[in-house]
Each structure stands twice: as C-alpha cells, then as structure tokens.
Amino acid sequence: MYKLNVSRRTLLKGGALGALGLASGVLPGRMALADDKLTIGIIYVGSRQDYGYNQAHAVAAAALKAIPGVNVTEQENVPETIAVSKAMESMIELDGATLVFPTSFGYYPFMVDEAKKYGDIQFRHCGGLWTDKDPKNAGSYYAYLDQGHYVNGVAAGLSTKSNKIGFVAAKPIGTVLLNINSFALGLKKTNPNAAVQVIFTGDWSLPVREAEATNALVDAGCDVITCHVDSPKVVIQTAESRGALTCGHNASQAELAPKGFITGAEYKWVTLYKKFAGIIQSGGTLPNFERGGYDLDYVQNTPYGAGATDAAKKAGDEAKAFITAKNAIFVGPLKDNTGKEVIPAGTSHAPYDPWTEQTNFLIEGVQGSIT
Amino acid sequence: MTVTSDTKVAVLPEVAGGDWTRRLGRSAEAILIPAFAIVASALIFSIFLLLLNQSPVEFFSLLWRGGFGTSFSWQNSLVRASPLIFTGLCVAVPARLGMVIIGGEGALVLGGFVAATIAIPFIGWGSPFVVMPLMAAAAIATGAVWIGFVGVLRHYRGVNETIASLLLYYIAVAIMNFFVEGVLRDPSDPNKPSTPQIGDANMVGNIPGIDVHWGLVAGIVLAIAIWLLMNRTKFGFAARITGGNVRAARAQGLPVGRLIVTSCAIAGACAGFAGYFEVAAIQGRANASLAAGYGFTGILVAFLAKQNPLAVIPVSIFLGGIAAAGGLVERRMGLPDATVQVLQGLMFVVLLVSDTLYGRFAIFRGKAGSR
Numbered sequence: 195m196y197k198l199n200v201s202r203r204t205l206l207k208g209g210a211l212g213a214l215g216l217a218s219g220v221l222p223g224r225m226a227l228a229d230d231k232l233t234i235g236i237i238y239v240g241s242r243q244d245y246g247y248n249q250a251h252a253v254a255a256a257a258l259k260a261i262p263g264v265n266v267t268e269q270e271n272v273p274e275t276i277a278v279s280k281a282m283e284s285m286i287e288l289d290g291a292t293l294v295f296p297t298s299f300g301y302y303p304f305m306v307d308e309a310k311k312y313g314d315i316q317f318r319h320c321g322g323l324w325t326d327k328d329p330k331n332a333g334s335y336y337a338y339l340d341q342g343h344y345v346n347g348v349a350a351g352l353s354t355k356s357n358k359i360g361f362v363a364a365k366p367i368g369t370v371l372l373n374i375n376s377f378a379l380g381l382k383k384t385n386p387n388a389a390v391q392v393i394f395t396g397d398w399s400l401p402v403r404e405a406e407a408t409n410a411l412v413d414a415g416c417d418v419i420t421c422h423v424d425s426p427k428v429v430i431q432t433a434e435s436r437g438a439l440t441c442g443h444n445a446s447q448a449e450l451a452p453k454g455f456i457t458g459a460e461y462k463w464v465t466l467y468k469k470f471a472g473i474i475q476s477g478g479t480l481p482n483f484e485r486g487g488y489d490l491d492y493v494q495n496t497p498y499g500a501g502a503t504d505a506a507k508k509a510g511d512e513a514k515a516f517i518t519a520k521n522a523i524f525v526g527p528l529k530d531n532t533g534k535e536v537i538p539a540g541t542s543h544a545p546y547d548p549w550t551e552q553t554n555f556l557i558e559g560v561q562g563s564i565t
Numbered sequence: 566m567t568v569t570s571d572t573k574v575a576v577l578p579e580v581a582g583g584d585w586t587r588r589l590g591r592s593a594e595a596i597l598i599p600a601f602a603i604v605a606s607a608l609i610f611s612i613f614l615l616l617l618n619q620s621p622v623e624f625f626s627l628l629w630r631g632g633f634g635t636s637f638s639w640q641n642s643l644v645r646a647s648p649l650i651f652t653g654l655c656v657a658v659p660a661r662l663g664m665v666i667i668g669g670e671g672a673l674v675l676g677g678f679v680a681a682t683i684a685i686p687f688i689g690w691g692s693p694f695v696v697m698p699l700m701a702a703a704a705i706a707t708g709a710v711w712i713g714f715v716g717v718l719r720h721y722r723g724v725n726e727t728i729a730s731l732l733l734y735y736i737a738v739a740i741m742n743f744f745v746e747g748v749l750r751d752p753s754d755p756n757k758p759s760t761p762q763i764g765d766a767n768m769v770g771n772i773p774g775i776d777v778h779w780g781l782v783a784g785i786v787l788a789i790a791i792w793l794l795m796n797r798t799k800f801g802f803a804a805r806i807t808g809g810n811v812r813a814a815r816a817q818g819l820p821v822g823r824l825i826v827t828s829c830a831i832a833g834a835c836a837g838f839a840g841y842f843e844v845a846a847i848q849g850r851a852n853a854s855l856a857a858g859y860g861f862t863g864i865l866v867a868f869l870a871k872q873n874p875l876a877v878i879p880v881s882i883f884l885g886g887i888a889a890a891g892g893l894v895e896r897r898m899g900l901p902d903a904t905v906q907v908l909q910g911l912m913f914v915v916l917l918v919s920d921t922l923y924g925r926f927a928i929f930r931g932k933a934g935s936r
Contacts, residue, residue: 269892271902274854276847280641287637288630288893300757300854301803369741 342459347380670860747888
C-alpha cells in the first residue's frame, strides 16, 4: 500500500509557495490603466513591423504615446472575425479605452456592431465606409495616398532610363486603381514617353506572388518598380536585389533599398491621431467623416533616396506644392486604356472630388487589365 | 463438441476488489496526467518568459483576468470555446477508431460556405424558420460528406487519413475562394470578396442574459450526445473495438468499412456545424475569414481531452480562455501575439510526452498491483 510521506519541511515549503502563488493573483499589479488619462485603443490586422499599412499606423501610435495624458493600448494580428469584436470590447472593458481605432478595412461591420453596443465610446475606422445610417459614435477617416503616388510618378519619370515602370498591385478596386492612375499621370507629366505596366496579384498580402510579379516586371525591362500591397517589403527588397529603382507605399521602405529608393507615398496618421486626441481631451466632438491629403498633412513623401536624380527631386517638390494648393490632376480630355473617354474635355476633378473614389478604369498608357 | 453442465471450462481467478480500484486509478490518471502536463508546460513557459525579462506571475495573472477574471472575460472565453467544442469533436470521434483526422478546418470552411450560399435565394423574404434549419442541414451535410470522403479514401484505397484530411482542407479553402471571389461575390462590398449578407432575421441570436450565441449550447448538447453514442450504443462499442484492434473487429464480422466512413461523416458533420455557427452567429456571410484556425485548435482540444467527448467541453473553455486572454496579455506586457500560441504549442508537446506516464505509477494501479 502506498503511503504519502510528507515531512513537515516539505509541507511548509509547499504551503509557502502556494500562498505566494495565490497572493500574486490577488495583488493589484498593473491591472487597470490610470483613470484620468485618455486611453486610445488601436487594432492592427497584421504585424506592426510590416514596413507597410500596419507600420504606418504603429508609427503614429508611438507618437501618440508621447503626448501627456494619453495612454495607448495596441493589439496586432487580429483577424477580421469575432476576434476583433472581442479585442475592441476587451480594450473598452479591461483597459478603459474611450477611443478605438480598428485600422483594417474588413473590421468595419464589427466596429458598427460594437458602436451600437457601447454608445459612449468613440470608434473611428480607417476607410471611407461611414454613412448617416451608421451610429453617430462611429466614423471614418482616410487619407488621399493617391496624391503621394502622383509625386512618386513625377519623380520616377525623371529617374527612369528604360522608360518602363512596373506596378505590383493587389486588387483592381477603386483605391488601388486611383493610385495607379495618379502615378501614371505624374509620370506622364515629366516623361510622356514612359509607360506603366501593372500586374495584379489578387490579394492584399501574397508575398510569393508579389516577388514573382516584381521579377517578371524587371525581366520585361522595367527599371523602376512601385506597388500597392499591404506590405511593400517583399516588392521593394526583390526590386533592389535586381538592381531596379523603387518607389514606396504606405510606410517608409527607404532603409530596405539603400541604392535604388526614389521616394514613397506615405501615410502621416500622426497628424490625424493627434488631432483626434486633442479634440477629445478638450471635450469637443470628433468628426464622423475625415479625409485629407497633403493640404492637411495626412500624407507625406518619404525623403528622397539614392535613386532620385536632382531633377526628380525638384520636380517632385513642385508637384507636391501643386497638389497641396488643391489643383486638379485629373483633367479632361482623358481616355482609359480601352479607348473609352472617362473625362470629357473641359472637365476636371480636383482633390476631394468624390469622382476620384469611384475609379473603375486604368487610364490610357497603362498596360494592364482590371478584369 | 456440445456444451453441457459437465463441460470443464477454464475459470479465471477472481481478484477481490481489483475492478473498482483499477477503474478509479485509471480515471484519476486520465485527469491528473493531463493536468500535470498543463502545469509542467506552464513552468517551462515561465522559464521562457523569464528569459524574455517578463514576469511569469504577471503573465498568468493577466491570463486569468482576461480569460476568467471578469464576467466580460468569461463571456469572451465562452464565445471562443464554442467553435472549439465542435472541431474538438471532429478529431475525437475518429480518434476512437484509431484515425487521426486533422482536416476539420476544411469541413468548417466548406460547411459555412454552403450554409451562406444556400441562404442566398431566400435573403429578404424567406422565413427564418425555414432558412435557418436549411442552412444548418446544408452545413452539416457538407461537412459530413467532406470528412466522410476521407474515411472512404482510407478504407477503400488505404490513403493515410491525416494527410488526406489536411490536403482536403487546402482544397476546401480554394473552392470557397473560387466561388466567393467569382460567381457568388456580393457586389456591394468591393474590398472584401464575400457572399451576400444573410440578413439579421437569419442570424443565430445570443443566449438570453449573456453575450454568447446559441452555438455554445448546441456544442454542449452535441458533445453529450456523441459521448452517449460512443459509450452507450452498439455503434459506439463497435467503433471502439475497431479502434482497438481492426483485425479482431473484422474477425467478429463487424462492418469495419461502414464504421470508419460513418464515424468520419459524424466528425465532419460536427465541423460543418461549427461552420454554420461561424456564418450564422458571427460573420453573417462567407469569406476568407471563415478559415480562422478553429479546426486546427480543435486538434489540441481533442488531444488534451484524451479524445473523450465530454472532456472536450471543459478543455474548449480552457483554451477559449487562453485565446481570450491573449489579447490582454499582448497589450499590457507588450508581448507579440504569438506568445499565446507558443504556450499552446508547448502544452501540446508536453502533453504528447506525458502520454508515456500512463501506467507507470503504482498509486494508480489499484489493489491488484501490476494487473
């Protein structure tokens, strides 16, 4: 028969450890974040260090943390399922967040449900989906990254030697097509002989296909590569290793391409985030629908890299000033690449014109198909 | 040879009191050894945390708080546990027959997809009393066919069921993407290919009083039903014999092929049912977010539960709690979200190793000693 032999010493040791374990669970520790601070919750669909979409938001979040009286709680790699609903709720219930930024496009329906549930918490979604029918404590914010792509195109036009530019794009939807068209118009302005070739990979983040597309474009003679994918890291690195010049997107990829980087279209969310934090701290109401470009400092250009010629830099700065003054780049007559006229003569569409958000074509001169 | 009352038959010596102590010992083993595995993995994980300069005490207290510490945390854990019960059953049922099927994720995705698709012609006008059972039946049938096919391949062609089910998962996701991005795509959502929303009327609601949908109850009822099936019916008995010794089962005349295929079909039906709830209670439509990894976590659930359908319930809640707390831990300690997955992986490995501990301890062997 087995007998349990526990000496008094062992019992005391075990009891002490057990009590310690219990006590540590009961101790307050770092449980609640300070009450008097504004707690902002930010949710990312991918990694904060993706050199792309999520990093652009993370950089702004880091700047927010430096503001006195502001707490930032972040969660990354949250899929577009109930996980994000619960993440938002967890931030509100357990962290005391009163302003939540679900940054991925696919988070929108989940955010609307949460906004209906938590009427006194402010939710702002990165995209353009908010309408009057949605809860008033929710809203959308967006930045006109296409303006940055126009400047990319201008600079690329004066940096390319082969006059062939490759564009690796995710899907043929409005925002992506707008970026491609803006890039192409900038390119045309400084180099009417150059052409853009587009390859669509099919989804926001497909590293293998992005690498293949980049290689295919370089093999076809493109000496400048740019892209619209969630994380341009793969495209930029592949292009750099093939000796091509590059233009960036979303965040700064300058350090990934020390020899060939020209410039990049970068979000500058820090301006918007600080603005929103300031509004809440002073007791004001957040706007439900906020958009802006260079004029509101929501978009910036990555500082010019080694791939940009002096002429490119000068033209790029001029182009930036041109757009900041709200001049139109979409000026008629303009045809798409199937020959159909998309802007009649005499019409033009300036920044903030909703027409630009309905893009469903590629302008003439761009090789690629949206179907 | 005819048997009469004079016939000498071998009589096995009666072992006094051997039965119940052995059974008690075995039940104690079945609970204590997995519990030991969990504690051991927690200790190893604590070492890992200390190497990262993080406090294990803080980690586990946050894990507790985020998983079970507040009523919000409890509801969060239960919601995440709900799909795990179904996918855990999907692995546990065939495991009783000695088959390791890991493709429950594919059955879940395809089941959810078919459920969302079959609702399309009824959106807006169909009565929920017709549409909802129809969706559930479609999802269950699809899952049953999908994993049942794995059983067919295994029995009639000798294909390894683990590999077959895994490869079928990739095929299932590809099929869903093909239709969701093509013919069945809802045109009103340009950025995320999905089937149309099934409408609020057709959504599964919450259990009154808590923020958890009825899928949890369905899962618990199903787990109990399957336990009864495997342990209290002829079918379950025959299945377990097949699992114990196929040749003996065949020698007895048991329909091994039918048992294998039927068990696989039941498993697939469970996973398909999970897919139905993912669509009807969470997403409202089918898209790439259906493949959230519940099927693969179900493998861990089943193994932790020692393939016992009843044990799948508490294990699912336990793992749901870890997943629910993962976000809080990530936000407060600045750890990457993969940390919780490291813990889960560690638990799985330690659990598999702990399998060697069965039958080694005299304390569990009961009065009969080494019998």
